[in-house]
Amino acid sequence: MAGRIRRADIDELRSRISIVDVVAEHVTLKTAGVGSMKGLCPFHDERTPSFHVRPAVGRYHCFGCGEDGDAFQFVMAMDHTSFQETVERFAAQLGYTLHYEDGKPQEETSGRLRLLEASKAAEAYFREQLLTPGAALGQRFLGERGFDLAAAERFGVGFAPASFDALKSHLRGRGFTEAELLGAGLLSEGQRGSYDRFRGRLIWPIRDVAGATVGFGARRLADDDKGPKYLNSPETPIFRKSQVLYGLDLAKRDIARGHEAVVVEGYTDVMACHLAGVTTAVATCGTAFGVDHIKVLRRVLGDVSTTDTRALGRVVFTFDPDEAGQQAAARTFAEEQRFAAQTFVAVPPEGLDPCDLRLERGDDAVRRLVQQPRPLFEFMLRRIVAQHDLETVEGRVAAMRRAAPVLQSIRDRALADGYMRTVAGWLGVSPEEVRAAVRQTGPRPTPGAGDAGRPGGAPAHPPADVALGQLERDPASRLERDAVAAMLQQPAVLGRDLAARGASAYVANPSLAVVRDGVLATLDAFEASDFSERVAQAVPAELVPLVRALAMSPIPQTSKEGVTAYVRGIVGSLVDRDILRRKAELLGSLQRLGATDPEASKRLQEQLLALERERRSLRAE
Template sequence: MAGRIRDEDVRAVRDASPIDDVIGEYLQLRSAGGGNLKGLCPFHDEKSPSFNVTPSRGMYYCFGCGEGGDVITFITKIEGLSFNESVERLAKRARIELRYAEGGYTKRAVSSERARLLEANQAAAQYYREQLATPGARAGRELLAGRGFDQSAAEKFRIGYAPDGWDHLVRLLLSRGFTERELMTAGLASQGQRGLIDRFRHRLIWPIADVGGEIIGFGGRRLSDDKNSPKYLNTPETPLYKKSSVLYGLDLARREIVSQQKAVVVEGYTDVMACHLAGEGTAIATCGTSFGEEHIKILRRLTGDRNQFLSAKIVFTFDGDSAGQKAALRVFTEDQRFVTQTYVAVQPEGLDPCDLRMARGDAAVRDLVDSRVQLFEFVIRTQLAEHDLNTPEGQVQALRAAAPVVAGIRDDALRQGYALRLSGWLGLDEQVVRAEVRRAAPRRERTAVSGGGPGAHRPPSPGAAAVPAAPAVEVPARDRYRQREALKVALQYPGAAGALFDDLELNEFTLPAHALVWQAIAAAGGCAAARSADEFREKVMASAADDRVRGMINELLVEPLQVRRTAKTRDQVEQHYVETCMSSVRLSAVERRISLLRAQMLRAGAAGDPDAQAALFGQLQQYQQYAAQLKSRYGL
């Protein structure tokens, strides 16, 4: 293992790594005033940005989940690295040579495991690139040329060739000092009958890099006619390579994605190449897996996705065949995790971006992306295309096929809009379509996420709208009482509770049963959307997760409020009491945050970190001031 990195070198790395530049490589930051920056937190899922960066102090802090620290802490957490590995990575970025000390003496740097794996991948990538020019790689060069890629394209994307043999790469890397264990851990070698063999053999090779450009794995395309070998082979899961969170081309597309607030998701390596060479520099692709939750999180951070009215766009391109349509339908199930607008671009003749570029040139690729249609529309029209809309029977069948899709749209305004459009596409009466959509509506069990939920975009004070839930310990009786009373008001008098209740967050209801009731209320649209108390209660009941939650809701509906009632107030609730109930829940959450900050300050002091102490003290003062305001205004 490496020795301790010298303190002066750590300070040099920290000083040479502007925190806004480093974090800006992972998510989009916008000005928050006063020299501060704000963006979507990369450590928890949220719709409203609560992740703050203070470049002048070199610190970051998320008011939603409580994560915070300096630039080294950020790299440690975002990449899952040790302290030494994070410093090494930032040092490489800043071109600083580190010195290691152990026992008071400077020693030669011994790289960490991660650094060793990266070095092995870099050496392999260089070897593969050199092999592309050899006679044995002729089939690979011909394949590239046949797809419209010349030598400059191969160099731009660092494409290489794995020779047809058992252990060419293994022998080379072992001769350079890498161990068999390192080659296996990096996914460069497999265990054969007589020892290690190359994982990639007689394949065209694409290196796969992380967002910072470090090579973390490879994708190989078979060049032989061996049907028993997969056409495409990727690096297996390794400490560096996690296919569920890897996007090919992200290192090249990152800056364009951030600046254009757009990403084009294609299906393969050559499609990424074609798009970039055609001028669509935001193209990326998944690696051996379908587009999923982790990919969504990455793109949301880069596009700054937080509001459906932003111009940010995610465009998926699929083959026009049935497989491509099925891929689009799979995306539909995940799409609603996006706040930004999501589109699909399908070439009518079934050409993918690479084929389209070969057949019709660069402009055709750009036109394909520009021809995008919204994902909801694409999915609905795909359903309609399977039926004969010229007959009444076909119209009804198409309606029954498409209604569940429309009913599954979580945004109420969008759902109503697409119901109206579906009426026009089918040529059926609007009321008939809406009735069918209502019948097809699923029981919505939308779990609110941190930073989400009704009213989350209207925090009553800076940083106070997303206070993390308390640890799993006994909830104080006072907090249980406050949360229960707030829920009773919301259920019994939703009109009076309105936005005051909706502004509260899921994580402010620390008793699990209370949190489940909050989720049911949020899934019903929140108190502010209630048209009548009876209708609202029915929606809340229908949104409850199970019978136990419904039992709790019933209990809260009939339990009297803990406030003195008179004949005049028997059928109503005083607004001051509503405000006091909601503010008391918020006060409990703020007090939990204050306790946590004090504990963090003590730890920072014990660790001899005055900068961290100062940052925590500033946060503590803000929360203390807000708590004092709540107590003074509502007599809490």
């Protein structure tokens, strides 16, 4: 087992990694002023972006939950990897050879990376097998559904031979251990030992948002296969079905660009949609659409609350009209409030799923399906009303009572009023009767209420470290906070003289005063690109989070000239305030002296004149 990775290798990798590229695999980032980008935090559920990335310093910081770090820490937090595993993964991606403290170059990768490599090798094997005569059943299945080999290649579709250990033998020959193949979910264990989990089935690779193969979905083909219709990979260190959406690696850029996602029910539906031009389609992998899927999708959508409905994204769900599809719609509706985006339902005609719809009616029919959906609220309300006999008073009252909680849950009150009138029309009652039923319904709990990750709110318990939001809100504290942040972020813009004067100015807030002292102690490196990190190393450990939060705080300007004016202006205001404080102290001393010591009075007056000249000079600048 290799020892610790050399520090020089870690620093070299860090210099080669773009934190924007790393974060953008999970978060849709937008420009937030000079040298800063922002998006929805991947670590807690939120509706307005508080997650900031500063490429120049290679760090991220969330002003909502306090998460902070560099590219390595981001991947460790997202993928639950150790530091060594994360460094080794980046090294493998960049083709960089690591060295360890024993002096030997990298000879083996970490456990998680080995599982990813095993899955990648298995995908390649399955894809090769699809082209063999033994895969005739799989080839016919694809052809009957309108997919040629080019489509199979595009989505990485493969075939698992009907063999007890064909994959196992192949990958063991490639150097993978049986334990690694079991850990990746490629083998299962029985009384006679391990065997291939997937046999005689069509295979779809399931990839994470970054495009790494983490699991597989397998479709039964032969009549004598007594297993389930679809067999997926088990839960493994690299595959958690509740956190993965099939096709997201292919759809993410178009989802982020168009702020629209289409959620379908199966692998072939995703293929059909993409081939028909609906390139924002994704699907769950053997589980119901849930909270974790929403978190993943919202980050890619850039799903942000806004009063402008034109700026909201769209999420379109397709459900089969059968009972199972209706139940899936109800489960999805239960979590709908977690989206800021507008949610819709597209019900295929005559019970056709998107794959069959494309096969029978062509690509245009698939595009029309998702272009003309019904709002999810309307879909659910119609479903409720349809379950009651509206020819009777009892049926109408029961339908109204069942619809009331749905109407109560609509956040947009104007929209809620509109649906109340609509439901009243369906039931043949007055809108006031429906409103009365809604008033009798208690408020619907906010999804996730009480959780640190509840949407649109701050964590239930703020982080223990010192956060910007915990500083006093009076103008004096805001000035100190903003000036110290400017000194941390743009010391070179200030120049050595103004930076030194700002770092020596009086700061009343104790925490900010310590950070200011760190700036002063590090001033010799004020032109360094990692200046804020050097300041973080100079302050006590408990104030490091505050330094990093200040260093990530957005500057309210976008142009280079605007940033220069703002930074010099805010630091100048802090210095100006300090000059006034010093003048007040000198005037007090002068008054106390009176006529008892003319020489001392003269010196104090000279100091007062010097301060006034300094103040005028500063304001002129």
